[in-house]
Amino acid sequence: MDLVAGSGTLLLAATPLGDARDASARLVDALGSADVVAAEDTRRVRALATALGVTPGGKVVSYYEAVEATRTPMLLDELRAGRSVLLVTDAGMPSVSDPGYRLVSACVEEGLAVTCLPGPSAVTTALAVSGLPSDRFCFEGFPPRKQGERRRWFARLQAEQRTCVFFEAPHRLADALADAVEVLGGRRPAAVCRELTKTYEEIRRGSLAELAQWAADGVRGEITVVLGGAAPAETSDPAELVSQVEERAADGVRLKDAVAEVAEMAGVRKKELYDAVLAARR
Numbered sequence: 001m002d003l004v005a006g007s008g009t010l011l012l013a014a015t016p017l018g019d020a021r022d023a024s025a026r027l028v029d030a031l032g033s034a035d036v037v038a039a040e041d042t043r044r045v046r047a048l049a050t051a052l053g054v055t056p057g058g059k060v061v062s063y064y065e066a067v068e069a070t071r072t073p074m075l076l077d078e079l080r081a082g083r084s085v086l087l088v089t090d091a092g093m094p095s096v097s098d099p100g101y102r103l104v105s106a107c108v109e110e111g112l113a114v115t116c117l118p119g120p121s122a123v124t125t126a127l128a129v130s131g132l133p134s135d136r137f138c139f140e141g142f143p144p145r146k147q148g149e150r151r152r153w154f155a156r157l158q159a160e161q162r163t164c165v166f167f168e169a170p171h172r173l174a175d176a177l178a179d180a181v182e183v184l185g186g187r188r189p190a191a192v193c194r195e196l197t198k199t200y201e202e203i204r205r206g207s208l209a210e211l212a213q214w215a216a217d218g219v220r221g222e223i224t225v226v227l228g229g230a231a232p233a234e235t236s237d238p239a240e241l242v243s244q245v246e247e248r249a250a251d252g253v254r255l256k257d258a259v260a261e262v263a264e265m266a267g268v269r270k271k272e273l274y275d276a277v278l279a280a281r282r
Contacts, residue, residue: 006082007079009112012094012095016119017198018199019197019198030117036059037088038085039062040089091120093116097167122224139165142166154180158184159262161230161231161232165226170220170223174215177192177212190228192224
């Protein structure tokens with residue numbers, strides 16, 4: 001789709017995770033020149049601007065999860081009128097488990113220009129310092145809050161051979177790691193990254209069992225977890241993979257799709273696995 005002539009540009013800008021000195025020169029320029037600054041927390045973006053020695057040149061509006069639906073049309077109007085909109089979240093990259101996706105999607109749909117001012121990201125920072133393989137990885141957002149759903153969520157990672165990065169709230173970390181041990185086993189390697197780039201940054205590396213024991217006494221701060229991938233499956237017997245298919249199906253995944261996912265990870269034929277699932281159900 002061609003871009004709409006005369007329209008403004010949406011600037012997605014990564015903000016520092018904790019140390020203001022990690023801000024890029026382009027972010028500083030954009031804070032001072034953008035017509036509109038849409039921020040997850042207006043107080044935090046003003047504090048960041050002060051730390052960087054810049055005054056926002058345009059109007060500053062809030063753009064957080066609860067107001068995304070109502071704020072998006074207003075920001076689209078600004079862009080259609082030819083004005084620039086700078087979108088920032090509290091820390092890291094907008095739309096990565098933060099507000100932004102809804103607005104970006106709407107801009108793409110309308111042919112409005114979108115660009116990115118790259119910079120800090122808790123996902124890639126944690127991955128880099130974890131000491132775990134980083135050539136292939138996936139990002140899974142936040143685990144579910146309820147234990148049953150969370151254990152099913154971990155079950156879907158049983159055969160995932162890529163390193164996995166996810167976020168967790170500090171008050172739920174101990175329970176999440178305990179569930180991971182229960183579902184994935186205590187020997188799976190992992191790293192818990194706390195307060196990345198901040199004064200009290202802490203990187204804990206070890207097995208899931210070791211990390212669960214450490215977290216049991218309580219942990220504070222922003223948390224990013226890096227989970228080592230599963231060892232390649234040693235079995236090619238479809239019958240031994242039926243439980244993984246059924247776990248996905250229990251979460252609402254279509255049986256055909258669940259079979260395809262498990263078959264691809266395990267290196268077996270989809271038809272053989274599908275037939276094994278049907279046989280087990282009978």
